[in-house]
Amino acid sequence: MVGAGVAGLVTALALAPRPVRLVLRGRLGGDGSTLWAQGGIAAAVGGGDDPALHAEDTERAGAGLCDRAIVRLVTASAPEAIVRLAAWGVPFDRTSAGGWALGLEGGHRRRRIVHAHGDATGRAILEALVEQARRTPSILCEEDARLVGLVRDEAGIAGVHVRRGDGHTEYLPARRVVLATGGIGGLFPATTNPPSALGDGLVFAARAGARLRDLEFVQFHPTALDVAERPLPLISEAVRGAGAVLVDEDGRRFLAGRGRAELEPRDVVTRAVWAWRRAGHRIFLDARRAPGEDFPRLFPWIHEVCLRHGLDPRCTPIPVRPAAHYHMGGVAVDGCGRSDVPGLWAVGEVAATGLHGANRLASNSLLEAVVFGLRAAEDLARDSPRPAPPSRAQTPPPDEEDALGRLVPIVGESLGVERDAEGLRRGWGAVHALGAGTVASRAGTLALLLMIAAYRRRESRGAHTRTDFPLVASPLGRSSFVTLELLRQGLDGDGHTPEA
Ligand SMILES: Cc1cc2nc3c(=O)[nH]c(=O)nc-3n(C[C@H](O)[C@H](O)[C@H](O)COP(=O)(O)OP(=O)(O)OC[C@H]3O[C@@H](n4cnc5c(N)ncnc54)[C@H](O)[C@@H]3O)c2cc1C
Known part of the structure; x- marks a missing residue:
């Protein structure tokens, strides 16, 4: 398991007593977007509400791109997810009559936002889950251990490389890896996300051959x-x-x-x-x-x-x-959080399940992280073992030159609230002008993947606004999928890199 926000912790706790090795950059409970979540978590638990209404609101916000089966599944599972979190000790706010105190947010036609300590829901959830994880002997937690690469062979995922706080890189063999590394907001100049939200999991999954879905949809x-x-x-x-x-x-x-x-x-x-x-x-x-x-x-x-x-x-x-806030796109996964690389799961913001479509409905992301954490854990528990991975040391990946200071303004210019072909071409050229080291780096690769996805969607839909294509192409949209191979083909599919 990589990452210890709400998604990683729920998955690890739901797997107990099966052993889980949980690696994370930074300290447990001290990093990631979960800590900052305010409004709450959406669930149809109030009088006059119904999961079907919650599903309708989710689809309406998603602008024709939601996966209806996933929307139904998640909204129907929401009341149970709240009960599960409360059982793990999350102190959700209650009314004087003892029911859930419910807030209202944009796009919701009912009051259905369950919250804790008023506007400190994420912190309350994280503290409760961290406390549970510390008390769970099956969870081995390794702090200051940053994922720097996934290793795969012909049977699928074979292990991970992690860089320790002292700079030393270690290979950990593993046939099953769950990515729960959060979003990408750290790539944007104006962002609500912690600086660590740099899409590491997304890029490593792509390098391991996973398909990425709907990357162009960044919620501001x-x-x-x-x-x-x-x-x-x-x-x-x-x-x-x-x-x-x-x-x-x-x-x-x-x-x-x-x-x-x-x-x-x-x-x-x-x-x-x-x-x-x-x-x-x-x-x-x-x-x-x-x-x-x-x-x-x-x-x-x-x-x-x-x-x-x-x-x-x-x-x-x-x-x-x-400000950049949430990434609807991510590693393409099925209804159990499985990517298309054998042995690789993704949960939480790093994943794209089809729930949010082109625009996430407020407070549906904590919900998705909990529901998919639980589902991935069930799936992992059922998964049959595959041949043991090679245990011999693998060559560690080199340090990467992210050049974030120069990359971030380029991303802000070309991938902001409004985009057009010319701006995206300029951005593509400017990233290449930073040099081969940056282009091949995690953050450089991520920027280019987002640009190519945004360039190829020639319409305005949900959070993706193209001033040169202001209309929705058709009411029912299609998800976009990208792989690393597309980067080699270039923006126009001719391998050509325009001048910055
Ligand atoms: C300010 C703010 C307010 C929000 N409010 C709400 C809200 O009210 N309701 C709602 O539903 N959603 C809200 N969201 C969105 C929601 O908080 C996130 O989508 C959700 O918390 C993501 O959880 P996660 O577990 O996927 O990732 P995170 O909580 O971001 O956790 C990611 C984990 O991965 C680790 N990690 C990252 N990279 C690596 C690496 N290379 N190696 C090892 N570990 C790594 C991090 O250290 C961290 O432990 C808000 C987001 C923000 C920023």
């Missing part, structure tokens, strides 16, 4: 706090669910009259915010009237962050801007 959150920090603190969608509205510097509510206004799905709100910002306006989230005085009680963590930046949301509108 409309309301990150507009301050000079990286990552940008998130102002959860739940704040809009509690009544806050988006205004410009003149107090104009520029989304008024558009469908459900601030509570439209994320891609719709982000595009509106982006366009208004591009027209020269500053954008604010005005929470003065609602939730007003309730702000500190409902959103204690966000309130504290705002105060730290000299803003009291009860009396000052909060400056916000869009």
Whole structure:
């Protein structure tokens, strides 16, 4: 198991008492996006709600690209997932009558966001799961162990290379590997993700021959706090669910009259915010009237962050801007988290299951990570052993020149909220101009894979907006799949690299 966010920990715990070796970069409980998740986890557990309604909302947000069977499976499993997390000790907030306290977020037609400690749901989930993992003797946890390569042979996955904190690289033979390495937001200049979210698992899976799915779909959150920090603190969608509205510097509510206004799905709100910002306006989230005085009680963590930046949301509108937030794309997996490389599973944000389609519905990602963690564990438990992998030492991979400082602005320019062919060609050329070392590096490879997927989707759908192809090609879309082979063929399939 690689990675110890919600996806990795749920998988490891559900496998107990079967032995699991859990390797992660950084310290247990101290890294990954799970720690930062705020709003909560979606489940149809309220009165008047139904998993079928949750499924409809998920598909509506997904803009014609969701896998209907997966959507049904995940939304139907959601109430049980909440019960399972609560049994592991997650202190979800309750009403005075003892039921789940439920929040509302964009794209949901019912209150169905289960949360903990108000707006610190991710931290509460992670702390409870870490505590369980520490008490579970079958989980051998290795901190400061960064995955730097997957090893495969003709029978499939044969092991992993991990680099220890002291710089030493070790080969660990394994016929079964679960990737739970999270997302890619660290590749973007304006991001809510921790810097470690660099898509390592995605690239290593691709190098091992796995197909990657829907890479072009990167979700930009409309309301990150507009301050000079990286990552940008998130102002959860739940704040809009509690009544806050988006205004410009003149107090104009520029989304008024558009469908459900601030509570439209994320891609719709982000595009509106982006366009208004591009027209020269500053954008604010005005929470003065609602939730007003309730702000500190409902959103204690966000309130504290705002105060730290000299803003009291009860009396000052909060400056916000869009930021890269979540990756719908990932390692293509089936309904049990299996990739198409024998012995390789992927769960959580690194995977693409087909649940989110072109645009994730708010609070469906923690849910997907839990449901697929449980399903992958069941599948692994059923999996029959294959021939033992070679135990002899393998040549460790070389250090990679990521040149992140130069790569990140290029990614921001060409793969932002709005894209077009010219910008993507320029970005492709600029990455190549950084030199062979960077092009072949993890982050360089990831940037190029995203660019080729974005270039090939000649339509605007969900989170992928092409200004040169502004329409949806057909109501029912098709997922895109890429492999490393495509990179060799070049953007236009002719192997040619345009000048930067
Ligand atoms: C600010 C913020 C708020 C969010 N709010 C919500 C919300 O309210 N509801 C919701 O559903 N979703 C939310 N999300 C999204 C959600 O938090 C993530 O999609 C989810 O937590 C991902 O879990 P994960 O286990 O896949 O990855 P992560 O939690 O990111 O964990 C990844 C793990 O992999 C490890 N790792 C990475 N690379 C390597 C490597 N090379 N070698 C070894 N280990 C590695 C990391 O150290 C970490 O342990 C939010 C995200 C952010 C950033």
